[in-house]
Amino acid sequence: MKSSRRFNNALKRLVAGITLSASLSLPAQALTQNIDASFRPDAANPQMNKFRNDTPISGVCEGHIPAQCKALNIFTIRDTAFRATSIGPILPGADLRNAAMFKVPSQWRPLAVTHQITGEVETVEVRIAGIGHRWDLPHPPGVSAWTLPGPPQIAWNRRWLDGVAPCVGTRYIAASSTMVLFFWLVPENAGACGLAPGTEIPKFWYSHLEYAYELRTPNPLTMSTGNYTGSITYTMGPGQDFDFGDVMIPADNLYTFNFNLSVQHTLKVEVPPGGQRVELLPQGGWQAWLNQGRKPTRLFRDQTFNLSASSRFKMNLECQYPSGNNCALWEPNAGHVVPLEVSVTLPSGLTDASNQPVNRRPLLRDGVGTELFQPGIYVDRKPGTLHFEVPRDHVEEMIKQGTARHYSGNVTVIWDSQV
Template sequence: MKPMKTMRLAALSLALLGGAEVAMASEVTITAEFRPSSTNMRFKNTTPISGFCNRWPSYASCQEDDGKSIDLGINYTKETVSWAPIERDRFYALFPGTQLVDVSAAGGAPVQLSFSFTSFSAYLVKRSGLGFPANWGFYVEGGCRALQGAIGNGVSWGVNLWGINSPESPTGCHVGAHGEGEGLRAVSDISEFSVAYKLIAPNPLAMPAGLYTGEVNYSVGENGQIALGNNVTNLNTNSLKIKFELDVQHAFELQFPANSDKVILEPPGGWMRWLNGGPAPEKLVRDLPFRITKTGPMSVFMECEYLVGLLCGVRNPRNNHIAALDIKMSLPGGLQLHNGQAVERHPIPTGRTMPLRVETVTPVFNQPGALHFATAPGEAAAMVQHPGDTYRGNVTVVFDALL
């Protein structure tokens, strides 16, 4: 008998589990991309349009960046009462205020975007009851205003479009009725629950290239963060996840003259003064010009074949004498150090552990820069003590685009 009881209890548990209804979370993704050009320095919203603007794409607000809609995937049934004294018994919606959301690329520091709901639309089909659709008409009260007052077919269905008056801190929105008396009850199915939104993205010029992701979660229900009012049934979700994907791709190009892989140093004005019995040169120099296009942060450092303290050097193979070099860099004004200082003949550090970090203040396209090579103080006088000798060394200047 005991085995029989065990089997019956197990069968009952399976039946209960199979009959349970679990509201699934709704999830939408908002996407934007940054592709810089001389005329574009902003993120472009690439989120596919759905909801209201998918049905009525020519509507005025759907032409604006903050007016394009996205369907949140929220469906439910609601009983409404026209001109009900309790506002939540009417057709009702309340949205959360502005949310700051951290987004980050793989291995990078997070940056913040700002997200707000700016308008709201829903498609309502009456199941039963008297009067016009409960979301119809211009008589919108509370924290919204009617942007579109009447889209519908008689009394069977209706579509509302309400603007949220204070997106940073909304209050509940509701509508009494469309020229009707109090107390008319109706039961309606609501779908295509869509919103327009305002997305304030971070400054892309300060963001290394990459795919930045983040998310925000809201509860959904009669009293959720997205609140639907009283007498809601058949709600298909109790939560909404909004995911953000910001794709940042920077422009970066360096152009050096031909044969720039060899830099020959000589005294300012040439060797003739010294060859004619003049004093030893104070330094040997050469500037290497280049042109740069850059729209994001970067770091610069050197790698040396011969390291002299914190400087790169060149070596005399006959006697192994190594002379230190003083290597600096100048960049266009749109590229600055993190403290706002201009990059004007600024020393380049050696090694990738402590690079020179450069920020983009304004994007630069094909503008001039230069590498400045010179012997360190006192080195030229020592080098000319070995006339006819050649000093050589490899110096690699690394421009890291922080990709």
């Protein structure tokens, strides 16, 4: 019996310990926001190599200070799911942590975004650049509780219009006797800002959160077509990333931003009509040979094309008649083969991996030397040239007096965006 009682007592202690541990494990409450941006090259503005913000704008940037937001390159979101409530009164002259305090992650923070198919990783940077709320309080005391009696007296609305350093007021509020909407800008790496009332406020609460964010995105011209996704999570509460002081406690303690960057590139080659059939000729044509019997020293053709490119690409050859790393032309009657050299000149704005312009760069079957071409700007229908030539020391072998010969062969030039 004693042994049984000891076992039951031990079991009770074990159950009590498990119950205590479970009671201390509180689930995290989280807010989420999707941030969407896209890049698609714009022929009307080829110098603009930036992502466009596609996240629906709400709040003050949408309906109240749009020009100011555009000039600052910020976007606002009004999150009506956010709540924060005071756990005690806010007293006149209170220190910042016991007043209406606002501290946001205003410093730049990096996050990784990953291509959903290739696994390529790029870095996005984000910072919170503004903060606002709808705040409410009972009446009395009403909004005039924020008036400082002075001397000199400072009106309650002026304090919320002007903001408090390091935050910067936007001169925007909307108010009733018990409610105010306000919005302040937050400079980079700013600390906490806020203010204490002139009259005790027994209860105070925020019924939404309004914030501006600023993005630094990768250079889309170096990214692959497709979607890149990633997320960053901020903490909320006293001493956290979003810190509203020790009196105002948010209902949620995490805020997650889910990023989706969509990249849609252009790579288009336009060859003029008849340009697929390349005829090699001597300089000035065949007249010198036909009339004077003077053998040509060059057989060549420069074929122009128009190129539109906003992404990296590589080039190489496929040949009907290979000749080492080049292609060849075949003469069936004589059974004679001559090598054909192919090279490319790309439009201005495109460079190789060493950031050098591309002028008569040899195109080879294995693609060596043409593994990477990249745009510095969006190149829109700019002319380039394919150069075809039989090496000089082989031309004499092709031309025999009194003998008709016809050399031919198919050459496929490949522009490949899968780099």
